[in-house]
Amino acid sequence: MKKTDGFTLIELIVTLVVAAIIIVVGIPGMSVLMANNQAAAHTDSLVTALSFARSESVKRGINVSICATGTDEEGNIICGGADGWPNGWFVFVDTGDKEQLRSWPPPPGDYNMEGPALVSFNSSGATQSSDPIAFTIEYSHCTGNQKRSITIEPAGHTSVTKEPCTPDE
Numbered sequence: 001m002k003k004t005d006g007f008t009l010i011e012l013i014v015t016l017v018v019a020a021i022i023i024v025v026g027i028p029g030m031s032v033l034m035a036n037n038q039a040a041a042h043t044d045s046l047v048t049a050l051s052f053a054r055s056e057s058v059k060r061g062i063n064v065s066i067c068a069t070g071t072d073e074e075g076n077i078i079c080g081g082a083d084g085w086p087n088g089w090f091v092f093v094d095t096g097d098k099e100q101l102r103s104w105p106p107p108p109g110d111y112n113m114e115g116p117a118l119v120s121f122n123s124s125g126a127t128q129s130s131d132p133i134a135f136t137i138e139y140s141h142c143t144g145n146q147k148r149s150i151t152i153e154p155a156g157h158t159s160v161t162k163e164p165c166t167p168d169e
Contacts, residue, residue, distance in 0.1 A: 035141050042107040042137055043148040046089070047158055049104050050119065053091045054156050056101060057121035063094035063128070065120040069103065077103070085113040094120055110140040115150075125156040138166060 007015075049066050057064035069088040070080015077100070080087060090103035115135030120128040127133060135150040142165035149161045 032143060035139060035143065036146055038107075038109055039137060039139055039142070039146045039148055042109075042111065042113075042139075043150060043160055045104055045107060046135065046137070046150060047160060049089055049091055049102070050150075050152060050158050052102060053119070054121045054125045054158075056091065056093075057123055058125045060093065061123045063120055063122055064091060064101070065094040065118055066091045067118040069106075079118055085115060086111070111137060112140075113137050119152060121156060127152055127154050127156055130154055136163075142166070 053064045053066045066089055067079035068085040069090055070078050072078050077090065086106055088104050088106040091101045093099040093101065113135065116133055119133055122128060132154065133152040136147065137150070138147040145162040145164055147163040147165045149163050150158060151161070152158050
């Protein structure tokens with residue numbers, strides 16, 4: 001009898017069953033990983049903007065601010081208030097002409113971001129506030145400790161902590 005190379009039907013079925021089990025077990029873990037990475041990327045984007053504003057204030061020796069992006073009736077970019085954070089944010093020189101230094105587009109996804117409408121740094125890199133400034137970022141599909149809390153101390157130091165997600169009501 002002639003020997004042939006290849007798989008038998010039983011070997012093929014066993015291989016497909018094992019692959020299906022691995023996929024079924026791995027997909028939920030992958031979605032949690034993707035959600036966690038999305039929250040981390042969003043947080044990193046805001047922390048980068050805050051660090052950029054602080055370093056520019058020290059480098060230039062003047063006040064530099066970051067605010068939520070909004071638009072006026074003419075379509076000009078303005079500070080859009082606390083509800084504007086989902087529209088992105090920008091850093092600008094906080095003097096008469098308000099020269100825009102850099103802007104960040106809104107991160108993708110369905111999220112809630114809360115924080116003050118404006119954060120300003122003075123020439124020494126400290127905030128204009130004597131109290132810590134806090135932001136929170138939470139995606140609609142938040143599970144476990146995927147909520148992020150960003151705190152800016154009066155001296156300008158920024159820290160990020162993971163917090164439990166807000167329970168659905």
